[in-house]
Amino acid sequence: MLRPGQMPARRKAAFPPSVDEGTRLLILGSLPGDASIKQGEYYAHRGNAFWALMGDVLGEDLRGLPYAMRLKRLKARHVGLWDVIESADREGSLDSAIRGAELRDLRAFTARLPNLEVIAFNGRTAALHGRRQLGEGSDLSLIDLPSSSGAFASMSRDAKRTAWMALAAFIGDA
Secondary structure, three states: OOOOOOOEEEEOOOOEOOOOOOOOEEEEEEOOOHHHHHHOOOOOOOOOOOOHHHHHHHHHHHHHHHHHHHHHHHHOOOEEEEEEEEEEEEOOOOOHEEEEEEEEEEHHHHOOOOOOEEEEOOOOOHHHHHHHHHHOOOOOEEEEEEEOHHHHHHOOOHHHHHHHHHHHHHHOOO
């Protein structure tokens, strides 16, 4: 039920995957936030540390690159991006506001990536839905990461960086 003056949640849709046949590491988020949807770019909100964290993992400054080049650098290192939720009703950008989520078919999708070895979940919501979809029978390594979102402020950037550096073992050469 809506409170007086409250707008109904708007249906929001995720982006297409950024992968290719060489993808070995797939990073799955939950659903793009409003800033990302507005700009049509993964992790576009200036408070989101994703590009800084992945830059640390890759040993490259991704934040200083145009978006298309960021994606190209990830693909060159065999890293793909996608989201576990296809669409959902959500007011604002917080995962806690997601309602009526339509989940993606991760099993079918990952079966089409012949070199995929590991899936990393960016945040609790992505891990919850992703692990539920993939189940325990997956041959893939599954890694839960702390959310790169600035809204997840209970963990310092340094602590997030330490956790995210676990991905370095799965990064390919450029």
